[in-house]
Amino acid sequence: MTGSPLIQLQDVVKTLGVNRVLDGINLSIHRGEITAIIGKSGSGKSVLLKHIIGLLEPDGGAILFEGRTTSAMSAPEKRALKQKFSYVFQDTALFDFLTVLENVALPLVERRGAVPAEIHRRVREKLNQLDLYDVDYKYPSQLSGGMKKRVALARALVTDPEIVLFDEPTTGLDPIRKNAVHSMISDYQRRFGFTGVVVSHEIPDIFFIAQRVAMIDAGRIRFEGTPDDIQRASDREVRNFIEGLESPRDDLTGIVSQSIGQQHLRQEMSRLQRHQIPFSIVLMSMDNLEDIDRIAGHMASQTVFKLFADHVIQNSYLTDTCFRYAINKILVVLPDTDEAQARSFCLKISRTMRHSALFDSFDTVREVCYSVSAGVVQVQPDSGLEDLIAAAESGQTIFYECRK
Amino acid sequence: MPILVTLKTPVAALGREVLVFTRDLGRVFLFFARGSLLIFQPPFQFDKIRQHIFFIGMKSVFVICLTAGFTGMVLGLQGYYALVKYGSTAALGSAVALSLVREMGPVLTAIMIIARAGSAMAAEIGIMRITEQIDALKTMDINPLRYLISPRIAAALVCFPLLTAIFDVVGLFGGYLSGSALLGVNPAFYFSRAQSSVETSDIIGGFIKAIVFAVVTVTICCYQGYYTHTRAEFGAKGVSISTTSAVVISCVLVLVTDYVLTTFLL
Numbered sequence: 001m002t003g004s005p006l007i008q009l010q011d012v013v014k015t016l017g018v019n020r021v022l023d024g025i026n027l028s029i030h031r032g033e034i035t036a037i038i039g040k041s042g043s044g045k046s047v048l049l050k051h052i053i054g055l056l057e058p059d060g061g062a063i064l065f066e067g068r069t070t071s072a073m074s075a076p077e078k079r080a081l082k083q084k085f086s087y088v089f090q091d092t093a094l095f096d097f098l099t100v101l102e103n104v105a106l107p108l109v110e111r112r113g114a115v116p117a118e119i120h121r122r123v124r125e126k127l128n129q130l131d132l133y134d135v136d137y138k139y140p141s142q143l144s145g146g147m148k149k150r151v152a153l154a155r156a157l158v159t160d161p162e163i164v165l166f167d168e169p170t171t172g173l174d175p176i177r178k179n180a181v182h183s184m185i186s187d188y189q190r191r192f193g194f195t196g197v198v199v200s201h202e203i204p205d206i207f208f209i210a211q212r213v214a215m216i217d218a219g220r221i222r223f224e225g226t227p228d229d230i231q232r233a234s235d236r237e238v239r240n241f242i243e244g245l246e247s248p249r250d251d252l253t254g255i256v257s258q259s260i261g262q263q264h265l266r267q268e269m270s271r272l273q274r275h276q277i278p279f280s281i282v283l284m285s286m287d288n289l290e291d292i293d294r295i296a297g298h299m300a301s302q303t304v305f306k307l308f309a310d311h312v313i314q315n316s317y318l319t320d321t322c323f324r325y326a327i328n329k330i331l332v333v334l335p336d337t338d339e340a341q342a343r344s345f346c347l348k349i350s351r352t353m354r355h356s357a358l359f360d361s362f363d364t365v366r367e368v369c370y371s372v373s374a375g376v377v378q379v380q381p382d383s384g385l386e387d388l389i390a391a392a393e394s395g396q397t398i399f400y401e402c403r404k
Numbered sequence: 405m406p407i408l409v410t411l412k413t414p415v416a417a418l419g420r421e422v423l424v425f426t427r428d429l430g431r432v433f434l435f436f437a438r439g440s441l442l443i444f445q446p447p448f449q450f451d452k453i454r455q456h457i458f459f460i461g462m463k464s465v466f467v468i469c470l471t472a473g474f475t476g477m478v479l480g481l482q483g484y485y486a487l488v489k490y491g492s493t494a495a496l497g498s499a500v501a502l503s504l505v506r507e508m509g510p511v512l513t514a515i516m517i518i519a520r521a522g523s524a525m526a527a528e529i530g531i532m533r534i535t536e537q538i539d540a541l542k543t544m545d546i547n548p549l550r551y552l553i554s555p556r557i558a559a560a561l562v563c564f565p566l567l568t569a570i571f572d573v574v575g576l577f578g579g580y581l582s583g584s585a586l587l588g589v590n591p592a593f594y595f596s597r598a599q600s601s602v603e604t605s606d607i608i609g610g611f612i613k614a615i616v617f618a619v620v621t622v623t624i625c626c627y628q629g630y631y632t633h634t635r636a637e638f639g640a641k642g643v644s645i646s647t648t649s650a651v652v653i654s655c656v657l658v659l660v661t662d663y664v665l666t667t668f669l670l
Contacts (some may be wrong), residue, residue, distance in 0.1 A: 055539050079545060087543035089433070093536040097528075107544040112447065159544075 004067060006031040006163070006195055012051060013060035014044075021047045023219030024061065029212075034189055034196040036210035036227075038203065040241065043216050045199040046090065049165050052197065053085050054078070059247060071358065083111075086161035090168045092152040094140040100127075101136040104154045111159075126154040130184070131297040146177045152182070157188060166198040169204075178202065180298035182209050183327060187293050203245045204258050207231065208327040215241065228320035231259065250324045261323025265333050265385060273381045280342035283375045284312065284349075285329040285391035292370065308353075308372065315349045331389070339354070339378040345372045364398035373398045436623040437628070439553035448477035449555050456559030464567055471516050472571040475508055476500060476578020481577070484587045492531070493583075497594040498601030500579035501572075505602055505610045507662070508562075508668075509572040514521035514617035514658045517560075517567065518651055522625040525556060529629030538630070553626050553667040557619075564618035565611045609669040616665060617658050624654040 003151055005028035014022040030053075031034050036047050042200050047060040050056040051063060053245065054070065062069045065081060075082065088105075104126060106118045127136070130150045140148055149169065170178040182202070187207035189196050200206040207213065209229035215223040215230065215238055223230055223238045233239060248257055256264075269280045286308055292301040305328065312322055312330055325331040353372075375392035383391075390391050420447050443449075483499045529552060541548045571587060584591040628650035635642045 050539075053543055055542060082543075082545040087540070087545065089536050089540060091536065093540040095537055095540070096531075096535070106546070110544065110546045 005029055006066060007052060008064040008067075009051070009061070010046075010048065010140055011061035012058045012063065014047060014051065014056065014058055016047070020219055022051070022058070023062075025216070025219070025221055026360070027221055029197060031109055031195050032189075032193050033211040034186065034198060034209055035212045035214060036206045037197065037199045037214050037216060038201070038241070039216035039222075041201075046167050048216065049058050049087075049167050049197065049199055053087050053165055055087075074290070078113075083159070084162040086159060086164045088152050088156045088164065088166045088169050090171065092112050092140070092148045094148060094155070095151055096140050097310065099137050100143070103140065103151060104158050107155065107159050122158055123154075124248065126158045127298075130154045131299060145172050148383045149173060149177075149181065153184070157192075160192060161194060163195045163197070166196065166200075168199055168201065170200065170202055176299060176302050179205065179252045179302040179305075179327075181215065182206070183289070183293060184298045184300060185209055186327065187290060187298070188346055190290075201245060203242055203293055203399075204231070205251070206377060207258075208324075217241075230283065231282050252306050253313075253324060253330075255309060255324060255330070258323050258325065260323075261331060261333070261383075264321040264323075265331075268333055268335055269385070271335070272379060276381070278378060279333065279335045280339055280376060280378045281338045281388060281392055282332040282334065283325065283329060283377075283389065283396065284341055284345060284346075285326075285330065285373055285396065287371045287373055287398070289328040289370075295356060299389045304370075311349055311353050315345065315352060325389070330396035331392075339376055342376045342378065346376065409629065432627050435549075435553070435627050436557070436619065439549050439557050439623075439626070440553040442547065442550040443558045445550060445554075449550075452551075452555035452559045453562075456555050457488050457562055459524075460517065460556075460559050461563035462566060464517055464520050464563070465570065467516055467520055468513060468567050468571050469574050471512055472509075473570060473578040473581075474482070474536055475512060476504065476575030476580075477582040479503060479508070479575070480579035480581065480583035481587070482581050487607040493587075493589050494593040495597060496579070496583045496589050497597030497599075500594075501576055501598035502606065504572050504575040504579075505606045507666070509568045509575065510581070510610050510613035510617060511658060511662050513564065513568045513571045513614065514621055517564065518560070518621050518625070518654050518658070522621050522654055523647050523651050524623040525622070526629040526647045527643055529626055530632035530646045532638055533630060533632045534643060548630075556626055557622050560618040561615060564614040564621075568610060568614040582640035600668075605669075611664075613662060613665050616661055620657050620661055621654045624657060625650040628653070 007029040009025050009027045013020070014023050025044075025048060027035075027048075029360055037048065047056060051058055057071070062071065062289055064070070070078070072080065095106065098106065101123060105119050105123045108114050109121060112159055114136050127133075130153060132150055132154060135147065135151075140151065143151065146239060147265050149178065153169070169185070172182060182205055185196060185198065188194070189209075191323045198206060198210065198223065204227075207230070210227055212229045213223070213227050214221050217237060223233055223235060225233070230238060230242065233242075243259070248260055249255065250257055255261075265281070265360070268277075270324065272279060289301050289305060291302055308321070308326075309330060316322055316332060316334075319335050321333040326330040330343075334345060337345070350372075373396040375396035377388055377392045377395065465627060479500045480496065483495060485495050487493045487499065529538075532552070538548045538552070541551055573667055580594055583589045584594050628646040629643075632642045632646045635645060637645055
């Protein structure tokens with residue numbers, strides 16, 4: 001978080017009908033970050049997003065862009081500002097009378113000075129990046145829900161916007177597609193550096209990709225901070241909300257959720273401190289998931305990660321706890337295990353992976369080289385949880401590598 | 405005080421209704437004014453206008469011909485039996501031609517287009533509204549009025565007079581079919597009286613009506629669809645009510661403006 005915020009909402013108030021949907025919202029959105037907005041259904045998340053892009057005007061308060069009030073801007077300035085934004089609607093809002101190709105091309109076609117060949121090239125590029133093949137001349141009603149979402153994303157990203165607002169981009173998608181959309185948002189954000197605002201119910205998945213999280217409740221911002229902050233928040237309302245939504249298992253991999261994993265980690269810690277029962281942790285990361293994203297698409301990379309998680313689960317005992325620590329990381333807690341045993345656990349995984357390559361089902365991914373690194377730490381009674389994970393992260397070495 | 409309240413209530417209600425009506429009228433006018441001015445904003449949307457001309461005009465030709473044929477035939481039939489009493493069946497041509505060119509042509513054409521294209525416009529735009537497609541246009545910095553309404557106004561202004569002309573001609577032949585071919589009025593009399601009685605001013609008057617009806621129809625139908633979301637009913641119900649009111653209001657307004665225009669044109 002550096003410098004002044006890109007977008008600032010100051011005491012924004014909005015009443016729709018008889019409901020005061022926004023009741024003094026104060027929120028800052030910083031350049032180059034993904035801000036997740038979470039909150040109960042009907043708490044005003046979508047309305048907030050519509051205020052940011054100017055589809056709705058606030059009844060009170062102000063919205064500032066780079067420190068300037070948007071309502072005080074001249075018409076050409078407003079137009080120029082609008083062109084920096086893109087919006088991904090909850091129900092895709094694709095134009096049902098246009099084909100996929102025309103839908104994605106529309107934002108470019110309607111801009112002045114558009115060159116048809118250039119438009120065609122950019123549209124093709126976006127469709128390919130989002131794994132949309134052979135659908136050019138289909139109409140939105142002929143596509144599946146997941147495909148529509150991807151077409152909507154392609155349409156939003158085709159203008160190379162500076163700020164992209166996502167209104168529940170993953171609702172109604174299966175776990176692999178959902179994770180693929182998340183990894184896509186995060187990947188594009190890193191690559192193109194846009195500022196993202198994501199309204200989402202996907203907890204904890206959204207915490208993997210967001211740099212900041214704001215929770216909205218009863219028309220006000222109840223909590224604002226980093227994903228780590230919110231997961232440690234003591235506010236009862238925030239805790240109840242997060243714990244209520246958080247599924248006990250990670251959707252993609254089927255391993256336990258981060259909060260349950262952290263809980264097991266704390267339990268092991270206290271066992272160690274009270275009864276001197278040793279335990280180790282192993283932090284495994286698939287290092288070049290992004291390369292797979294780029295070469296074979298986000299669906300492929302998420303499927304590969306799921307397969308990798310399956311290997312880890314197969315090799316762990318019932319008493320071991322695996323949980324997804326980040327979008328490409330799995331943390332394994334091994335009770336009653338010293339460092340040497342933990343290393344042999346890694347070795348065992350690398351051996352099974354060698355016997356069944358992860359990429360057998362993907363022709364396009366076979367050319368990619370990929371590696372998995374692991375950091376093994378035997379926990380000492382006096383070490384803090386954060387230090388532990390940091391130590392595991394710094395001590396990572398590649399334990400499995402595949403080059404074809 | 406209660407007496408004052410009792411007196412005030414109906415007046416206040418009337419006042420409120422008048423205010424709402426005036427506000428809506430103003431809105432409709434602004435909607436049309438903006439929509440029609442945006443036709444001329446470059447780059448011109450030739451392709452979209454062409455598509456709408458095809459939809460409003462080309463696809464209505466068959467139904468217009470059918471209606472015109474039967475209208476002409478019934479005019480010929482009724483006219484013949486009215487005129488035969490006075491022994492002046494030779495005037496059938498002028499009776500059919502004048503009623504077609506001055507009244508039946510523009511009015512029935514407008515009503516047929518409302519039924520075929522106007523209802524479709526209201527429903528299409530209404531669905532776009534409730535599925536956030538209009539909001540999506542705004543987020544892409546595309547003016548929805550320019551993108552959706554202007555081409556429709558332009559296309560209607562082209563189609564209404566042309567379809568009216570087709571209606572008039574086909575109707576005239578319909579009158580010939582029933583009057584001359586079936587009932588035996590001399591075809592030479594029929595056509596020569598038709599030709600001599602219709603003045604250029606009648607034809608121009610008919611076209612003026614067609615253009616005014618085009619404006620009324622397309623504005624009301626698009627307006628009803630565009631503001632579907634402001635209704636008390638939501639979703640599909642809102643769209644259905646928008647479509648119904650688009651058809652009913654524009655039909656009634658066509659008949660009302662027809663009367664007003666006729667008093668000026670005669």
